[in-house]
Amino acid sequence: MILDIIHILVLIGLIATAYLAVKLRDLMACAVMLGIFSFLLSLEFFILQAPDVAIAEAGIGAGLTTAIFVMAIRKTSRWEVEE
């Protein structure tokens, strides 16, 4: 029962972070949102009994890509501008 509730919360969190990552204007916040998204996704993989994939997702998705996004944002501008 508790696992089901956690599962549903994780799924809701996935949708919410994905929406926020598209919607937010502060790119640094978007990168952090993508990091949280990857973290929740790795939880989801764990709940679906794929711990192997979960570790890979946590390492690559939550760790490395967030770091690369942060570096890229630091070399360009932080705020999204209207074209």
Next chain:
Amino acid sequence: MSVWDFIITNAPALAIAVPLLGAFLTPLIYRAGRKTALIWVLSVLGFTEFLALLLVYLVNTYGIQVYVFGGNPSTLAIPPDSGGIPIRIIFTVDGMSAFTALISSTIGLVAGIYSVASEKGRGAQDKFFALLLLLVVGMMGMALTGDLFNFFVFLEINSLSAAALVSYRIHGGKAVEAAFKYAVVSSIGALMILFAIAILYGEYDALNMAMIAERMYQTGFSAMDMIAMALIVVTLAMKCGAVPMHYWVPDGYGEAPGEISAMIMVASQASLYGLFRMCFTVFGLSANTHSLGWFLIILGLLSMFIGVTMAFLQHDIKRLMAYHSVSQTGYMLLGVGVGLATLGTSAFNQYGLFAMEGGIFHILNNMLYKGLLFLTAGAIIYRVGTSDLNKMGGLAHTMKFTAIFYLIGALAIAGIPPFNGFVSKLMIYESVYQLNPFLAVVAAIVSMLTLASFLKVFHSAFMGPKLYNVKEVPKSMLIAMGILSFFIVLFGIFPNIAMTYLVAPAAHALADPVGYITRVLGGGA
């Protein structure tokens, strides 16, 4: 056990392992100097070529070869406690695989010889040669593997190393943009293939191609199989550059260095091999091969016509040739598609098999003359420094050998006898005519337009007053072009050499999925 026996028993694995080892050692050896690294790379490529020839010989003499990774003897393809499923990674080498492996390693060797001079003085060459060897690994692996997931892995090796090589000459960011497009398109395609493999794995509990084909035949062709088939067929058709999914081809081929364009062209022929392998061996027993064959024929017709008409418009020499490789892929799709559409009927023995032989022979010929044309284009760009045809002229005054090699390639691609292009085109025309005369008419018109656009290149690049005071290209580039020209003339005058040892075994192997399946599921003995 002597060394010779050792090489023969392990030939399928060594064909992958040797270039892989070569690729990983190249960056380390390059620290000892460029010359040492070049000797190393060329000897690895030469040994790979020898192994591919050995595979052709073994397949022609002893039939389909099955190699098991990590197993003890080759009879352990199906361990006794696995319930009849081939659980290990298996390499299955039949006529078509050996054929594709041979053309892949040949173009790798030629490109290696060519890049001795053409890449001299550029940066990051250790990575260039490592990636070149990895591209050979990808092509050979796609050709030799008998396992679907392995096929996906080698497809990824193939596309990633090709994308990295496309961006080797940054060219003000244009090459990087082309490589980015190529990488995005091929990763989306690879994801689609992974999805299809997951569907098949979920349904049949196996990743071995023979096992999947066997179980699919027993349980019937379901709707999920249809989705998987559509994903695989369309993705591989895109990877080989069939219209209307050819847009990455002129970008990718156009911006790569000359020898890399030739290699990527053969890499897309490896995707074509994958397409034929899937259509014939995996889905050929259960799916509706008639409509599948007509799907390939229509893709082939579109590719031939749109490819050649778009090529006539171009004034960038590499882009023009890239559009021609789209149109040449159309011939192969047409020839083999006719074979697939008539598979299992009486028409197959009348003309279907002959059309397939024509299509497969065209793969070999296309590797030879298209590779040669890309190399001459690279030679022109090497000396003139631009790929714009409008700025060229009069190169035949000084670059005599390049002009002759270009002329051989251009006449061969246009299907002028006695060069090799004529033989395969004749075979395609005559057999395709019997299925539907319209197909042969389109093929002939496309051939004429091909001649017209290559005459345009010849006139604007080589003829006319002397605009550039340039020398002939260095010797290693001439040797690479000379090898390909020699085989063009040889296969033009003695087509039966290629027909007997390479093309006919390949066509028979494709047309006989039952033999493939029984060989693998019988334990590979």
Next chain:
Amino acid sequence: MMSKIVRTQANFLYPFILIFGFYIVAHGHLTPGGGFQGGAVIATGIALVIVAYGYDRVKSWIKKSTLTATESIGLLCFILTAFIGLSTSFFYNFLANSGLLFGDKVSYGANPGYLNTAGTLPIMNLAVGVEVLGGLGVILMYMLSYGKEVSK
């Protein structure tokens, strides 16, 4: 270079991430994970340091050429282990149950997991771990080395 808070946290977290990564690599044949996942976790640790301190300070601690050599050596270890198996077939597990390195026999039934088993698999996991660490590290360093940082 980021603020002092970030740097202190990075200093604190860095050894733990590294240890966790090496744990995943070393137990690749017993628990979920393996060479790739462990290597990626270690590279995350490197990324943390790079983000916290900026390229100018990091480049004296971690050399690009070292990372490239690490990558090559990892790949070579992997392929050479596969090559040694060629006495029977490519990728043959010649160390399993041999009593040598990683060669202990495992009895049937449930067990807590013994590290000294599985033959060539731990060696290949280590090789892949080293390779992934080098490869991802090189990607991060090159990402950082081009272009100037925009000051806000």
Next chain:
Amino acid sequence: MMNPFNPSISTPSGIWNPLVWILVFLLSLLIAYVIYLKGEKQRKKGMQEEIFLSGNKADGNTHIKASNIGWGYLEAMKGYYKLMRDIHTGIINDYVGWFLGVLATMLLIFLFWGGVR
């Protein structure tokens, strides 16, 4: 098994032999040369040696640029090439879009024609 050094290939409606073709080609060259020798010895020198370039004066140093070759053909096929230029946008979203379109087309074909053998 075929003899690999036999140059002739039999096709469904005939036979192709490159050596015979080369012989015939050389023979026709010979015939052409014979006809050339039979020609009039006292032909007039003049117009026929000059370069012909659509009636314009050409001094031997004129070079036609690649974009100008096949002008008539390109002009005649203007509508087709307009369409083709519009299709080849060079935008990567379109590349993927075409790919998905063909995928959908193939699925539809197989749904309506039936995929089972």
